[in-house]
Amino acid sequence: MLLYQFQKGTNPRRVIIYLNEKGIDVPRYELDYAGGEHKSREYLAINPGGRAPTLLTDEGVPITDSAAIVEYLEALYPGTPMIGTDVVSRSKVRSLERLGTDLVVRSQLWLWNVTQSFPAKEPSPSLEVADKLFGYVTEILDVLEMTTADNEFLAGNTPTIADCTVFSIFQTCRERFDLAFGADHPCLDAWYKNFRQRPSADY
Structure with a gap:
């Protein structure tokens, strides 16, 4: 098994x-x-999309989507489950993880326009477009803010794959681009700062 990664990339981070x-x-x-x-x-x-990450399995099969890689590994290593422990908790975690994936996609489009760092993706960044896109980002941040209000982590009192997904885009925005991403959402801000103290979050 071999993981092809780009350590600072949002999707590899998750x-x-x-x-x-x-x-x-x-x-x-x-x-x-x-x-x-x-x-x-x-x-x-190996990965015709030319993106990271890719997990090359022991059988030589490439898995080229970060969420699919996580679910594959979760199936291989079920100890200390991070995808829920029963049908209800698994549904909750998957719902939040998918919401987090939408957040990543919307936020990346926003980043392409609010920074000058992605000329291959967006050769003509537009702050006007960025402002519009951030409205779509905020829609998801608002939902996550309500979800996180009474929890230490996104889905409860233990970390799950949802935390890995959402944290990765927060870390990209805050640490790579010095943007106050989610700062207007106090529960998410506290969640981010708490999770950032975990050894798993270090670059």
């Missing part, structure tokens, strides 16, 4: 944080994004 929380040791290969290795012929043969 897998990396999950692995750290679970204590799973998977061999890793750090892609040289600056050098364009993720677009190399060799890597495209």
Whole structure:
């Protein structure tokens, strides 16, 4: 098994944080994004989308979606479950994780326009577009704020895959781009600061 990653990337982060929380040791290969290795012929043969992460299983099967990688590993390593322990809790965690995935997608579109850091994705960033997009981001932050109000973690009192997903985009915005992402949502702000103290969250 081998995980192709870009350590600072949002989607790889959700897998990396999950692995750290679970204590799973998977061999890793750090892609040289600056050098364009993720677009190399060799890597495209493994992941035609040219993105990270990719998990190459022991059978040689590439899994090219971060959420699918996490669920695959959760099935392989069911101890200390992070996807729920019964049908109700699993449904809750998956709902929050999918909401978190939507947050990642919307926030990445926003980042492409609010920064100058993604010329390959958005060659003409627009603050007007960014402002509109952030309204869609805020819709999800508002829902998560209500969900987190009485919990230490997003789905309750233990970390789940939902925390890994949502934390990854918070960390990208706050640490890579110094943006006050979620600062207007006090419960999420407290949740982020609490989770950031966990060893799993370190770069």
